[in-house]
Amino acid sequence: MKNHPAETYEHPPSEEKTSPDVFLFEGRDEALDELRLLLLEPEQKALRKLQERIDNPKKRAYDISRVLPQALVLCSSQNAALAKELTPQMDKLINASIGKNSKIFIKKLSRMIGPATRSAISEKIQDMNTALSHSFSLRGLKWRWEAFRTGKTFAEVVMLHNLIFRVEQVFLIHKETGLLLQNIAAHDVVSHDADLVSGMLTAIQDFVKDSFKTSGEDGLETLQVGELSVWIEEGPHTLLAAVIRGQASLELRTILRDVLENIYLEKTEELETFQGDNSTFEEIKPYLEICLESRYKSESKQRAIYFWTLLTMLGIVISVWIYFIPWRDHQRWTQSLNKLREQPGIIITSTEKHYGDYIINNGTYIINGLRDALAPDPKQLLTTSDICPENLVMRWKPYYAMEPEFILDRSKQVLQPPESIDLTYENGALKAQGSAPHQWIIETRILARAIPGVFQFWGDQVVDTDLKQLNEIKQQLEIRTFYFKLKTTEFSNIKANAIDELLTDVHNLLNLSDKLNQKIRIQIKGHTDSSGTELKNSNLSLKRAQQIRSFLVRKGISPAQMAVVGVGASEPQRQEATDDDRQFNRRVTFRVISKLPLHEK
Amino acid sequence: MIQKKICLLGSFAVGKTSLAKRFVHGIYTDKYHTTIGVNIRKKIMQTNDCTVNLVIWDLAGEDEFEKVRLTYLRGASGYLLVADGTRRETLNKAITLKSGTEAVIGEKPFILLLNKVDLDDNWEIDPSLINDFVQKNWLVMATSAKTGQGVEEAFQMLTRKMAEG
Numbered sequence: 001m002k003n004h005p006a007e008t009y010e011h012p013p014s015e016e017k018t019s020p021d022v023f024l025f026e027g028r029d030e031a032l033d034e035l036r037l038l039l040l041e042p043e044q045k046a047l048r049k050l051q052e053r054i055d056n057p058k059k060r061a062y063d064i065s066r067v068l069p070q071a072l073v074l075c076s077s078q079n080a081a082l083a084k085e086l087t088p089q090m091d092k093l094i095n096a097s098i099g100k101n102s103k104i105f106i107k108k109l110s111r112m113i114g115p116a117t118r119s120a121i122s123e124k125i126q127d128m129n130t131a132l133s134h135s136f137s138l139r140g141l142k143w144r145w146e147a148f149r150t151g152k153t154f155a156e157v158v159m160l161h162n163l164i165f166r167v168e169q170v171f172l173i174h175k176e177t178g179l180l181l182q183n184i185a186a187h188d189v190v191s192h193d194a195d196l197v198s199g200m201l202t203a204i205q206d207f208v209k210d211s212f213k214t215s216g217e218d219g220l221e222t223l224q225v226g227e228l229s230v231w232i233e234e235g236p237h238t239l240l241a242a243v244i245r246g247q248a249s250l251e252l253r254t255i256l257r258d259v260l261e262n263i264y265l266e267k268t269e270e271l272e273t274f275q276g277d278n279s280t281f282e283e284i285k286p287y288l289e290i291c292l293e294s295r296y297k298s299e300s301k302q303r304a305i306y307f308w309t310l311l312t313m314l315g316i317v318i319s320v321w322i323y324f325i326p327w328r329d330h331q332r333w334t335q336s337l338n339k340l341r342e343q344p345g346i347i348i349t350s351t352e353k354h355y356g357d358y359i360i361n362n363g364t365y366i367i368n369g370l371r372d373a374l375a376p377d378p379k380q381l382l383t384t385s386d387i388c389p390e391n392l393v394m395r396w397k398p399y400y401a402m403e404p405e406f407i408l409d410r411s412k413q414v415l416q417p418p419e420s421i422d423l424t425y426e427n428g429a430l431k432a433q434g435s436a437p438h439q440w441i442i443e444t445r446i447l448a449r450a451i452p453g454v455f456q457f458w459g460d461q462v463v464d465t466d467l468k469q470l471n472e473i474k475q476q477l478e479i480r481t482f483y484f485k486l487k488t489t490e491f492s493n494i495k496a497n498a499i500d501e502l503l504t505d506v507h508n509l510l511n512l513s514d515k516l517n518q519k520i521r522i523q524i525k526g527h528t529d530s531s532g533t534e535l536k537n538s539n540l541s542l543k544r545a546q547q548i549r550s551f552l553v554r555k556g557i558s559p560a561q562m563a564v565v566g567v568g569a570s571e572p573q574r575q576e577a578t579d580d581d582r583q584f585n586r587r588v589t590f591r592v593i594s595k596l597p598l599h600e601k
Numbered sequence: 602m603i604q605k606k607i608c609l610l611g612s613f614a615v616g617k618t619s620l621a622k623r624f625v626h627g628i629y630t631d632k633y634h635t636t637i638g639v640n641i642r643k644k645i646m647q648t649n650d651c652t653v654n655l656v657i658w659d660l661a662g663e664d665e666f667e668k669v670r671l672t673y674l675r676g677a678s679g680y681l682l683v684a685d686g687t688r689r690e691t692l693n694k695a696i697t698l699k700s701g702t703e704a705v706i707g708e709k710p711f712i713l714l715l716n717k718v719d720l721d722d723n724w725e726i727d728p729s730l731i732n733d734f735v736q737k738n739w740l741v742m743a744t745s746a747k748t749g750q751g752v753e754e755a756f757q758m759l760t761r762k763m764a765e766g
Contacts, residue, residue: 177606177676179656179676180654182653193643195643195654195656196641196642196643197644197658199641203658203673206672206675207672209672210670275678276606276653278679
């Protein structure tokens with residue numbers, strides 16, 4: 001008894017007193033036995049009972065079980081020896097148990113994993129909610145709008161966008177009947193009638209198998225409906241269908257398969273004898289919860305940096321666009337205006353500028369002003385500037401520019417001077433130099449004063465080319481001499497074309513005099529030598545002059561423009577010493593007689 | 602909850618879908634839409650001692666071009682054989698379908714429904730013929746999806762029979 005470990009702590013010290021009783025039994029005397037029986041019977045009974053409790057393993061186990069919890073508490077509170085002793089034993093036990101039947105552990109663990117996963121997701125949602133509730137990024141606002149529009153919470157929307165995939169619903173279906181054994185859905189997913197989904201999935205599965213005559217267990221494994229896909233895993237009696245949003249990893253297929261196997265192992269009998277009562281499948285819900293898995297994509301910081309860098313650069317570009325473009329535009333506008341202002345013959349009276357948005361239109365410019373007809377075209381002037389002609393409206397009113405170059409140009413335009421004329425303008429006076437036809441000189445005198453800006457005209461220096469030519473012909477004519485033979489009206493030593501040249505001169509002379517409005521007459525004077533009488537000489541000289549006149553009249557010259565006179569030998573060309581001298585005196589000469597002197601009137 | 606799969610079988614256009622719709626949704630439309638494959642509906646029925654979730658597989662009607670896909674019958678706890686009372690030949694088809702069904706799912710509770718009983722002017726089924734079926738322990742009921750006559754009762758009856766096993 002002393003060796004019993006429990007005794008060490010539990011036996012009350014009073015029990016030590018029972019030990020002398022043992023010796024009482026050892027006596028052989030019957031009387032003594034009787035006496036002992038009389039005296040000690042109650043104690044003996046108690047002792048026997050105690051012996052029996054110790055000897056009987058069942059009773060002893062019962063006794064120990066009553067004190068064991070207290071003993072363990074006492075033991076662990078005093079030192080760690082017990083835990084140290086028990087740990088290897090426990091490890092062995094667990095290992096042996098898992099080796100023998102892992103299903104029990106899987107079942108228990110899965111019950112814990114399901115809620116743990118949900119709890120983790122829930123925390124993740126909370127984290128995201130807090131993190132993003134203050135986010136005013138463009139995407140954040142977009143998601144807020146989506147949340148408002150769809151009635152989902154902001155966290156749900158964020159989660160949906162960050163998911164790689166999520167298993168939203170899981171159905172466990174009895175394959176033969178198509179009846180739903182159990183189903184589970186993520187907390188925010190609206191689940192439609194699971195019974196019908198279950199039936200229809202079975203029907204589709206049957207249809208596919210039937211239609212394509214697949215072998216054995218081969219059936220439809222995946223259905224794709226927009227963002228959703230349905231993965232179907234088939235077991236001996238069941239179908240496990242998972243509705244997935246996004247792109248699930250193949251690991252999920254393994255998870256589904258394991259879950260299906262575990263369910264089968266746990267519920268083999270119920271599945272094989274299934275008669276429509278699905279209440280027994282309530283227990284396998286934790287397995288299905290394992291399938292409700294979600295995977296999120298993590299936004300890398302690197303991407304965030306790129307995003308903000310891009311955003312900043314975009315901001316700079318927009319700022320430049322907003323501030324630089326109008327500034328550059330204003331510069332161009334000012335430059336263009338200055339260019340116009342510097343141009344003589346153009347006066348800007350007012351300008352208007354309508355700013356544009358610099359995205360669709362660059363604004364409109366309006367210029368009002370005065371423009372001399374001789375000034376260059378303003379549009380041509382601004383072709384080199386960067387202002388778009390379509391955005392520029394110019395309204396010009398005509399005026400006469402008083403700058404000397406404009407007055408000179410205007411004078412040239414009005415007077416159309418010949419090339420031989422040099423026009424200059426100074427202090428209100430227009431001066432012409434050089435030579436010009438008579439008509440131009442006459443007209444210029446009248447027109448010049450009418451030109452705006454010309455207050456005086458100096459044209460006296462201009463040589464009248466017509467008058468000059470008239471004098472030249474006159475001189476040429478007046479040196480022409482026709483010689484005659486002695487006492488006759490017959491020409492002597494006459495040049496072949498002398499008479500024609502005379503006619504040309506006369507014609508030109510008369511034409512020019514007409515042009516110059518000069519009244520002239522050509523005097524044809526006949527001469528003789530001194531031989532013969534004065535009377536005879538006078539007659540002969542007249543005849544000689546008349547002969548020339550007759551010739552000219554025959555050639556169309558009006559007789560009224562010619563006068564003949566015979567001067568006999570009164571105006572000899574040479575002193576008559578020889579016959580040759582006399583020959584030079586038998587002649588006809590010409591003189592041009594003008595009523596006015598032959599110069600400018 | 603107890604769930605039971607039942608099937609509606611019969612020739613084309615005998616009124617299987619109309620019966621299912623009348624039973625599940627309480628509606629009837631004149632428009633005829635042929636069923637492609639199968640339609641599945643459900644209704645929770647209260648029998649004397651339990652609640653049954655009735656999953657009704659309304660199979661496409663059989664005609665000369667399309668046989669009933671017997672795989673859809675698997676796991677059914679009972680079925681309704683539907684014939685059109687105004688078309689005698691649909692009754693023969695129902696008899697054929699019954700044997701086909703039994704080959705797949707064995708003997709299960711069933712009811713023969715003679716539908717379109719509202720069209721009594723065109724009725725082609727002789728009462729003596731019905732007697733023959735009754736003699737064979739068949740349950741025969743006259744129904745009308747249009748008026749609703751006998752529909753609820755038929756489904757109730759089948760559910761009871763299935764519950765009895």
